[in-house]
Amino acid sequence: MTTADLTTTDRIRRNPGHHRVLTGDRPTGPLHLGHYFGTLQNRVELQRLGVELFVVVADYQVLTDRDRADNPAEHAENLVLDYLAAGIDPDRATVFAHSAVPALNQLLLPFLSLVSVAELGRNPTVKDEIAHSGRSTVSGLMFTYPVHQAADILFCKADLVPIGQDQIPHLETTRTVARRFNERYGPVFPQPEALLSTAPLLLGTDGGKMSKSRGNAVPLGATEDDTARLLRAATTDADRRISHDPEHRPGVAGLLQLAALCLDRTPEDVAEEIGDRGAAALKRLVIEAVNEYFRPIRARRAELAADRGFLRDVLHNGNEHANKVADTTLAEVREAMGTV
Known part of the structure; x- marks a missing residue:
């Protein structure tokens, strides 16, 4: 059997240190039981196997569907709290915030030049998010959300992204950005694969999808x-x-x-x-x-929760490491584009 014949899961188990995963959440409130069984449990298992994890606290992406972020620092700390309680080990995973890594966000500019407005408009996930936003107008950040996600994934050159079926169009945008950048400027980025979740969809207390915004969730930290x-x-x-x-x-x-x-x-x-x-x-x-x-x-x-300073230290250390990785990647991008 060749490596190409192996499933993604088999390849992870055979050589976990060869892979890097990017995953994360928006800090809009406490994580709930749906998050735990849908994603957190899987992240802890990947970490246990020896896969390198980058976990983004996506504070900038909070602004995709609202006018301002509500208590962003507090929500970010609470997100880190939920991660660690669930089993994420900060000594083995990089937990960082969008807003603390300038080089990551700077990648958005060249990446936007690699996709057309029509391609962004056809993204079914974006169209669905716009339809459910309840807004009469759409911000540029929401419209370009898939490209911002591409920057999240590619800044650390993640080759695996745990997602649900509904997020595949976003990952396809990332793969498109990586492929076009490599074709135009030379090989810099991998084309990441989807690590599709096998966890069943956990419904909320109203029989609909469990969601922080719908008020039908049981928080992970509930008494x-x-x-x-x-x-x-x-x-x-x-x-x-x-x-x-x-x-x-x-x-x-x-x-x-x-x-x-x-x-x-x-x-x-x-x-x-x-x-x-x-x-x-x-x-x-x-x-x-x-x-x-x-x-x-x-x-x-x-x-x-009794030691908020430790939570801030975890995020601070993760931000430092993410910045080193992002600075290196941005330097490679500048070199490839001839803008040094």
């Missing part, structure tokens, strides 16, 4: 009492027989999925256990499963 309160209020239905039917019973299916993830079982198995005891019994089981699973993570989070 056990708050977790119980939020989950007791989750949308279900009047059918006492519990079954896993995501299409027709999204609220019940979401609770079953959450319990299954915490208990390492299948949603169908959990549904069979509840049987005809109804939604109240299901919610009791989910509350107990969630609180038991996240108890050590929340204890670690509370311990870390």
Whole structure:
């Protein structure tokens, strides 16, 4: 079998030190259980395997769909807190903020010259974000969001990007930017691959996608009492027989999925256990499963939260390393473009 025949997962396991991953989140509020099972768990596993992680606190990207960033420094610290509580090791991962790495953002200028307005306008993810923004006008930052993401990924020459299916168009923009830059100026950048998440979509307490902005999420750092309160209020239905039917019973299916993830079982198995005891019994089981699973993570989070200086140090050290990497990449770009 050749290297080309191996799956991405096989190649990571065979030679984890050969890969670099870029991932991150916007600091708009606390991370929730959907983030944990959708991305955080996978980041910790990649780190455990020996893959080099760059984790961006995407504070500039907060401005894509709002007039100003609300308490950006506080949200950035809390994001670092959630990362560390979930298992990200700052001695093995680079956690940094957009706004603290000027050379990364300077890459946006030459990168914008490599894509057309029409190509940006056709990006289905951007079109969907614009449609759901509720705004009558669109900022240039939102319109060029995929190119800014390209700068995030390519400044550290990441070759793997963990994403969901809906973010593939963004990664294609990054690959286009890398390819066109290399064709025009010479080989500088890799064309990163998608590391598609295998985690199931975790629904919120209203049966829709769990989201900070929709008010249907259980925060990672919620207390056990708050977790119980939020989950007791989750949308279900009047059918006492519990079954896993995501299409027709999204609220019940979401609770079953959450319990299954915490208990390492299948949603169908959990549904069979509840049987005809109804939604109240299901919610009791989910509350107990969630609180038991996240108890050590929340204890670690509370311990870390008591030392805000340490969180700031983690971000400061990550910013320093990211700046060194970005400065080196920008110097290569200038050399290739002949602008030194």
